Amino acid sequence: xxxxxxxxxxxxxxxxxxxxxxxVPPYMSLLDTLRELIGLTGTKEGCLxxxxxxxxxxxxxxxxxxxxxxxxxxxxKNVNTVEGMATPAGLHPLQQAFLEEAAxxxxxxxxxxxxxxxxxxxxxxxxxxxxxxxxxxxxxCRCTGYDKIVRAVQKASK
Amino acid sequence: xxxxxxxxxxxVDEAVAVLTKHGNRARPLAGGTDLLVxxxxxxxxxxxxxxxxxxxxxxxxxxxxxxxxxxAGVPCYQVYGNSTIAAEYPAIVDGSSIIGGIQxxxxxxxxxxxxxxxxxxxxxxxxxxxxxxxxxAGPKGKREVAVEDFCTGPGRTVLQPGExxxxxxxxxxxxxxxxxxxxxxxxxxxxxxxAGVGVLVVLDSSGKKFKSARIALxxxxxxxxxxKAAGESLAGKPVDDKSIAAAAALARKAASPITDMRGxxxxxxxxxxxxxxxxxxxxAERARG
Numbered sequence: 001x002x003x004x005x006x007x008x009x010x011x012x013x014x015x016x017x018x019x020x021x022x023x024v025p026p027y028m029s030l031l032d033t034l035r036e037l038i039g040l041t042g043t044k045e046g047c048l049x050x051x052x053x054x055x056x057x058x059x060x061x062x063x064x065x066x067x068x069x070x071x072x073x074x075x076x077k078n079v080n081t082v083e084g085m086a087t088p089a090g091l092h093p094l095q096q097a098f099l100e101e102a103a104x105x106x107x108x109x110x111x112x113x114x115x116x117x118x119x120x121x122x123x124x125x126x127x128x129x130x131x132x133x134x135x136x137x138x139x140x141c142r143c144t145g146y147d148k149i150v151r152a153v154q155k156a157s158k
Numbered sequence: 159x160x161x162x163x164x165x166x167x168x169x170v171d172e173a174v175a176v177l178t179k180h181g182n183r184a185r186p187l188a189g190g191t192d193l194l195v196x197x198x199x200x201x202x203x204x205x206x207x208x209x210x211x212x213x214x215x216x217x218x219x220x221x222x223x224x225x226x227x228x229x230a231g232v233p234c235y236q237v238y239g240n241s242t243i244a245a246e247y248p249a250i251v252d253g254s255s256i257i258g259g260i261q262x263x264x265x266x267x268x269x270x271x272x273x274x275x276x277x278x279x280x281x282x283x284x285x286x287x288x289x290x291x292x293x294x295a296g297p298k299g300k301r302e303v304a305v306e307d308f309c310t311g312p313g314r315t316v317l318q319p320g321e322x323x324x325x326x327x328x329x330x331x332x333x334x335x336x337x338x339x340x341x342x343x344x345x346x347x348x349x350x351x352x353a354g355v356g357v358l359v360v361l362d363s364s365g366k367k368f369k370s371a372r373i374a375l376x377x378x379x380x381x382x383x384x385x386k387a388a389g390e391s392l393a394g395k396p397v398d399d400k401s402i403a404a405a406a407a408l409a410r411k412a413a414s415p416i417t418d419m420r421g422x423x424x425x426x427x428x429x430x431x432x433x434x435x436x437x438x439x440x441x442a443e444r445a446r447g
Contacts, residue, residue, distance in 0.1 A: 006163035006206075026164030026207075029194070049195045050262055051348070062235065062264035068190050069265070072164040073209060116260065137347035138259020 009072040015040070016084030024071035031055045033071030034081060042082040042111045046140070053139030056112035057081050063119035065138075082111035085118060093156040094118055103152035105143040113139050117153045125158040132157075159198050166209040170216070170295045170324060176208050178297045178320030186210045186322055188231040189265030191258065192274045215324055216269070219243075224330035230269025230323040234281075235260075237268060247328065248444060249284035249337035249356055256280050256341065259348050269323050275309040275381065276350075282309070282382040283356030283374035284339045287389075290328045296321035306374070306384035334369070335360040336444030338437045341376060342429045351377040352421040353429035355409065357389075357437035361397065365446045368392040368401065373434060378413035378426050385412035388434065397442050406434040 008023040015038065024033055034040045034057070046054030048067045055066040058080040085092040094114050097103070104110045113136065120127055120135045127135070132153050133146070141149060167173045177184050184206040187193055196202045210216045216231040221242050228237060234254040237243060243250055250268075257266055257280050271281035272292065285305040292303045297320040305326065308315055317323065331337070341354035354376030360369040371389040376382050388408035395401035415426035 005161050009164050025161070027159055027161050027197075048198060050191050050258065053259065053261055056261055059264070063261050064264045065191075065261045068194050068262075070164060070187070070190065070194070070207075070209075072166075073187075073190075073211070119260070134347065135260055138261045 009075075011072060011075045013074045013077055013079060015079045016081060022071070026070070026072050028071045029067050030057065030059075030069040030071050030074055030079070031066040033074075034066060034079070037071070040081055040083050043115075044108050044111055046108065046112070051138075051140065052109070052112070053116060053136075054109050054112040056115045056139065058115055058119055061119075061122075063116050080115070082114050085114060092118065094121065094153065097152040097155040098149075101148050101152035101155060103144060103148040109139060109141045109144075113141070113149055117156070121153070121157060127153075127157060129154065159200070160203040160205075162197070162204040163206045164209065165206055166212050168212045170213055170322065173208050173210055173213060173322055174295055174297060174320055176206060177322060180204075180206050181319040184208055186230075186273075188216075188267055188270045189233060189262075191262050191266040192270060210322070226328045228268055228326045228328065230273075230325055231267055232269070233265055233267045234258075234263040238263075246331050247284070247288060247337065249287060249339045249358065249441075250281075250328070252339040253280045253282075253284040253356070256347075268326060272305065272308055272326065273315055273317065273323055275311070275313050275315045277309075277312055277379055277381055278341075278351040278354065278377040279382060280339070280341055280351060280354060280376065283354055283376050284337065285326060285328065286374035286382060286384050287337055287339075287356045287358035287372040288328045288331065289372065290326050292323055293325045293327055294321050295324050300324075302327075306382075309381035311380050331358075332360045334363060334365070334445055336441040336446070338440040338444060340433055340437060340440075342433060350420065353377050353413075353415070353426045353433060355430060355433035355437045357434065357441045359392065359438060359441040359445055361442060361445045365442075366397055368395050368397060368442075371405070371438070371441075373405065373409055373438075375409060375413055375430055375434075377420075378415040378430055380414075383412055383414075385409045385434075388412055392438070402435050402438045405438060406431045409434040 046052035337358035339356040341351035343349035
């Protein structure tokens with residue numbers, strides 16, 4: 001067994017519109033890269049195996065589980081996290097709708113739901129309830145229940 | 159997790175060289191939805207992962223010679239979002255659109271599903287019924303293996319150390335054919351098949367007789383099962399309840415399930431029979447357009 005750690009990977013990536021240059025341990029997940037190297041702790045760790053969606057981020061226009069992406073893989077790519085949703089003008093309509101519909105209790109799943117739902121509404125502004133439920137099947141909530149979350153997404157739909 | 163190096167070659171040859179150097183201590187990284195889970199759980203102790211997403215052949219989806227070529231790293235959403243696949247290979251859409259949720263489908267692909275070789279792999283049976291062929295590159299050159307012969311046991315495949323799945327080639331669907339895949343799960347989404355069945359039928363021009371059929375079964379044996387006799391029993395038979403029931407009974411016989419947390423032997427055999435009937439009917443319906 002080798003005792004020396006494999007060398008770090010040089011990564012240039014755009015996160016929430018801002019360019020970052022990083023040296024990433026090759027086995028570090030995108031989730032840990034965001035939280036520990038960049039300090040963006042809005043993205044949450046849940047199951048660490050792709051079941052719960054708490055760590056959902058947007059990678060080049062597609063929602064992904066950041067626990068199942070390596071930081072080394074995002075060289076040259078665009079990553080968007082929950083921190084990129086609100087603007088100086090105010091909350092994103094989804095965030096506002098989650099507040100108004102009380103679509104969260106403990107909040108651990110919320111960033112993942114918001115980023116996943118944004119991935120849907122960015123491409124399909126008026127999805128059916130069935131479509132919303134299908135799209136969000138990869139996001140688990142253990143306390144609110146899904147009705148309020150689905151209602152919030154419907155409220156933010158056009 | 160054992161610390162591994164990250165390599166992202168731009169060609170098949172370079173990828174094969176790295177895989178050959180490390181033997182079973184390196185793995186190709188496509189979507190990572192199985193690899194990173196296994197590495198984290200220390201099922202695999204890896205010295206290197208070989209990201210194949212910079213290799214054009216592994217990332218292209220193209221229509222050629224009437225069939226389609228699906229690069230081993232093409233993610234599911236691109237597979238089921240492809241207009242040719244949607245129009246001509248609906249069983250492949252059926253399978254690729256139920257692997258995980260949206261996040262998983264953004265990354266996971268049919269190549270990884272095949273190489274992961276889970277008996278429950280929803281992407282595999284549709285490929286088997288379509289007579290798909292795995293194109294492999296390795297230190298000794300290229301070779302081709304029919305998808306039904308690719309998996310050799312749970313998590314095991316024909317791939318030898320240093321070998322890499324490059325693409326899955328699916329021949330043109332025959333005239334008057336239709337195909338379908340479904341699985342039984344106790345939820346609506348995000349689950350692993352208790353049993354799954356894929357069927358392709360070719361009808362005669364009247365649409366009333368089967369010319370040939372291929373049937374494949376998921377989650378009811380150590381590998382996805384090509385139920386050859388069940389499919390062949392339909393050749394020349396009228397499209398009616400009797401021939402379909404006879405084929406479904408043969409599919410049930412071809413299953414060799416175990417009892418586990420997802421279901422019992424008896425339940426799985428029953429499911430195979432029921433799902434086979436349903437999928438033959440659905441495939442025939444699709445064949446008639």
